[in-house]
Amino acid sequence: xxxxxxxxxxxxxxxxxxxxxxxxxxxxxxxxxxxxxxxxxxxxxxxxxxxxxxxxxxxxxxxxxxxxxxxxxxxxxxxxxxxxxxxxxxxxxxxxxxxxxxxxxxxxxxxxxxxxxxxxxxxxxxxxxxxxxxxxxxxxxxxxxxxxxxxxxxxxxxxxxxxxxxxxxxxxxxxxxxxxxxxxxxxxxxxxxxxxxxxxxxxxxxxxxxxxxxxxxxxxxxxxxxxxxxxxxxxxxxxxxxxxxxxxxxxxxxxxxxxxxxxxxxxxxxxxxxxxxxxxxxxxxxxxxxxxxxxxxxxxxxxxxxxxxxxxxxxxxxxxxxxxxxxxxxxxxxxxxxxxxxxxxxxxxxxxxxxxxxxxxxxxxx
Amino acid sequence: xxxxxxxxxxxxxxxxxxxxxxxxxxxxxxxxxxxxxxxxxxxxxxxxxxxxxxxxxxxxxxxxxxxxxxxxxxxxxxxxxxxxxxxxxxxxxxxxxxxxxxxxxxxxxxxxxxxxxxxxxxxxxxxxxxxxxxxxxxxxxxxxxxxxxxxxxxxxxxxxxxxxxxxxxxxxxxxxxxxxxxxxxxxxxxxxxxxxxxxxxxxxxxxxxxxxxxxxxxxxxxxxxxxxxxxxxxxxxxxxxxxxxxxxxxxxxxxxxxxxxxxxxxxxxxxxxxxxxxxxxxxxxxxxxxxxxxxxxxxxxxxxxxxxxxxxxxxxxxxxxxxxxxxxxxxxxxxxxxxxxxxxxxxxxxxxxxxxxxxxxxxxxx
Numbered sequence: 001x002x003x004x005x006x007x008x009x010x011x012x013x014x015x016x017x018x019x020x021x022x023x024x025x026x027x028x029x030x031x032x033x034x035x036x037x038x039x040x041x042x043x044x045x046x047x048x049x050x051x052x053x054x055x056x057x058x059x060x061x062x063x064x065x066x067x068x069x070x071x072x073x074x075x076x077x078x079x080x081x082x083x084x085x086x087x088x089x090x091x092x093x094x095x096x097x098x099x100x101x102x103x104x105x106x107x108x109x110x111x112x113x114x115x116x117x118x119x120x121x122x123x124x125x126x127x128x129x130x131x132x133x134x135x136x137x138x139x140x141x142x143x144x145x146x147x148x149x150x151x152x153x154x155x156x157x158x159x160x161x162x163x164x165x166x167x168x169x170x171x172x173x174x175x176x177x178x179x180x181x182x183x184x185x186x187x188x189x190x191x192x193x194x195x196x197x198x199x200x201x202x203x204x205x206x207x208x209x210x211x212x213x214x215x216x217x218x219x220x221x222x223x224x225x226x227x228x229x230x231x232x233x234x235x236x237x238x239x240x241x242x243x244x245x246x247x248x249x250x251x252x253x254x255x256x257x258x259x260x261x262x263x264x265x266x267x268x269x270x271x272x273x274x275x276x277x278x279x280x281x282x283x284x285x286x287x288x289x290x291x292x293x294x295x296x297x298x299x300x301x302x303x304x305x306x307x308x309x310x311x312x313x314x315x316x317x318x319x320x321x322x323x324x325x326x327x328x329x330x331x332x333x334x335x336x337x338x339x340x341x342x343x344x345x346x347x348x349x350x351x352x353x354x355x356x357x358x359x360x361x362x363x364x365x366x
Numbered sequence: 367x368x369x370x371x372x373x374x375x376x377x378x379x380x381x382x383x384x385x386x387x388x389x390x391x392x393x394x395x396x397x398x399x400x401x402x403x404x405x406x407x408x409x410x411x412x413x414x415x416x417x418x419x420x421x422x423x424x425x426x427x428x429x430x431x432x433x434x435x436x437x438x439x440x441x442x443x444x445x446x447x448x449x450x451x452x453x454x455x456x457x458x459x460x461x462x463x464x465x466x467x468x469x470x471x472x473x474x475x476x477x478x479x480x481x482x483x484x485x486x487x488x489x490x491x492x493x494x495x496x497x498x499x500x501x502x503x504x505x506x507x508x509x510x511x512x513x514x515x516x517x518x519x520x521x522x523x524x525x526x527x528x529x530x531x532x533x534x535x536x537x538x539x540x541x542x543x544x545x546x547x548x549x550x551x552x553x554x555x556x557x558x559x560x561x562x563x564x565x566x567x568x569x570x571x572x573x574x575x576x577x578x579x580x581x582x583x584x585x586x587x588x589x590x591x592x593x594x595x596x597x598x599x600x601x602x603x604x605x606x607x608x609x610x611x612x613x614x615x616x617x618x619x620x621x622x623x624x625x626x627x628x629x630x631x632x633x634x635x636x637x638x639x640x641x642x643x644x645x646x647x648x649x650x651x652x653x654x655x656x657x658x659x660x661x662x663x664x665x666x667x668x669x670x671x672x673x674x675x676x677x678x679x680x681x682x683x684x685x686x687x688x689x690x691x692x693x694x695x696x697x698x699x700x701x702x703x704x705x706x707x708x709x710x711x712x713x714x715x716x717x718x719x720x721x722x723x724x725x726x727x728x729x730x731x732x
Binding site for chain 2: 156157160163164165169173180
């Protein structure tokens with residue numbers, strides 16, 4: 001069923017996306033600003049994955065770079081659509097649908113801006129069901145969809161189109177170009193047919209973000225607990241309640257990397273490790289949750305999602321976890337986004353306390 | 367007048383190109399190997415600049431990267447022509463002529479290989495009349511020819527096409543991609559019409575290289591002095607005669623940077639500073655020659671050109687200098703390739719002992 005995104009949806013959508021963005025995916029304030037600006041030039045029709053024709057040409061549109069830089073470099077609409085235009089010329093045929101690569105404060109709203117500016121429908125889906133820091137880390141990679149041709153553009157008038165040996169090479173080359181171009185560029189790629197999109201994307205992401213945003217708003221109005229509302233909606237659990245007492249953060253090789261310590265009652269302490277997104281949560285020597293499951297930090301009272309670059313000393317926060325799309329727990333997926341890939345010497349711990357066995361079947365070509 | 371390059375030309379051409387390459391532009395042995403291999407698949411016709419039709423589509427083909435890496439990563443013919451193919455698709459029309467971006471052991475011979483493999487004529491010209499370390503450092507930049515679209519390819523199957531804000535941005539983005547891809551890639555760009563090529567290139571470069579190579583060979587046969595033969599042919603002068611006693615070299619940010627000390631008679635000492643190419647020659651506190659003029663190191667007896675990565679302790683060498691194409695001494699050119707650009711706090715010293723005044727008129731759009 002198709003529906004229309006209006007400016008009234010934007011705040012809720014950006015907030016919900018920042019929750020599922022697990023600390024990354026950009027600042028929801030920036031994302032909302034861009035999307036609202038774009039919607040003044042026309043409505044955006046959102047179509048369900050099941051409505052996308054088999055022969056459609058679906059493209060991801062996203063911002064690539066360090067969130068710490070994104071917040072200071074708001075792209076223009078012209079910049080947002082530049083890589084799509086370059087890719088359409090490169091492919092020699094018109095793009096029919098825009099989709100989100102990931103869920104996040106900026107990367108769920110940038111595609112709205114692109115769809116509005118291009119007059120194209122947006123697919124109610126995304127490539128992860130969460131956010132991850134590297135370009136190849138989308139479910140379509142596990143289904144054999146190539147990131148190439150991938151286009152990138154900056155605000156200075158620089159554009160590039162890459163055709164690479166595999167999706168990890170797309171990430172490597174686009175990342176160094178991104179860093180050189182100022183640590184933030186617009187990208188478009190992963191061109192796929194409607195059938196490939198149906199097979200590999202996570203359905204209903206935008207609707208889900210809006211619903212999360214609405215639950216938070218409703219709970220606030222009703223003076224009930226917004227964090228609890230989010231936990232119940234996501235089928236997750238609350239890991240920790242405490243105060244941020246220490247944050248180490250560095251923007252290196254195009255990523256915002258770091259860790260945060262949160263102190264709770266009775267000398268309990270939680271450590272979060274992140275690379276754009278929260279990747280590992282440990283309390284008192286016990287791993288509570290790891291990538292690929294979702295680890296989210298919310299303001300303890302308002303339920304407002306806090307991004308990794310928004311973490312500050314003294315914040316009262318609650319850390320929650322929820323299950324990732326089950327396909328992220330396959331062997332191939334864990335090799336791509338499990339704790340080991342990010343340099344943490346541990347198995348993938350599911351949010352419910354179990355260890356991921358990696359036996360899920362996830363796509364033919366993984 | 368057009369002529370045909372045969373395998374018999376290659377050794378002399380590569381040796382002459384390595385002389386004018388002023389220490390950079392790659393190892394002539396590698397370059398000769400590639401060109402000879404390519405010529406087994408067909409002859410290459412060389413045409414003079416005055417024979418290129420106005421509406422021709424001329425492209426540079428070159429190897430980009432650190433010479434220290436190039437010598438260990440010989441490209442295949444498929445790799446050499448990949449960026450030309452990508453660019454031809456991007457431009458939507460067939461390439462008619464191949465030209466050399468610079469003169470150098472590899473970058474004068476790679477275009478021969480490309481022309482042979484593509485069945486295209488090669489222009490007897492190049493973009494510098496010498497070698498320089500960065501992509502924008504060609505005379506066409508001073509005439510408003512854009513490096514973009516510029517294609518780059520590696521041996522792993524990665525290709526990119528850049529469209530940048532200016533030629534310095536092409537260098538910046540291509541350079542970081544090149545470093546990530548292993549410090550050596552094939553590139554093609556600076557697409558220009560026949561009239562633009564005639565206006566901006568240095569005519570007769572390939573013939574000149576062959577002539578230098580022949581003079582060296584003849585002098586060796588006649589037991590006369592090959593170094594003196596080169597000096598006379600180039601209208602230059604000999605700066606120093608001595609033994610290499612110290613070489614500092616580091617491959618950083620995609621370049622081979624360093625300096626060498628050469629000790630001569632009577633406690634005299636010459637210091638060479640280089641970044642892929644020799645850029646400054648100083649003896650006992652006096653600057654003898656600087657970029658953009660040509661500073662060349664030849665084996666003291668055989669006249670064999672020695673590249674910056676070939677410099678070794680104990681070599682008996684003679685350092686010579688010769689005038690660059692006069693257009694390199696304009697204000698705009700000195701801003702691009704003068705000593706100041708490379709971080710040396712000195713005026714451009716001409717090889718004849720005078721200071722470059724930078725008053726030459728060099729192209730309309732500089």
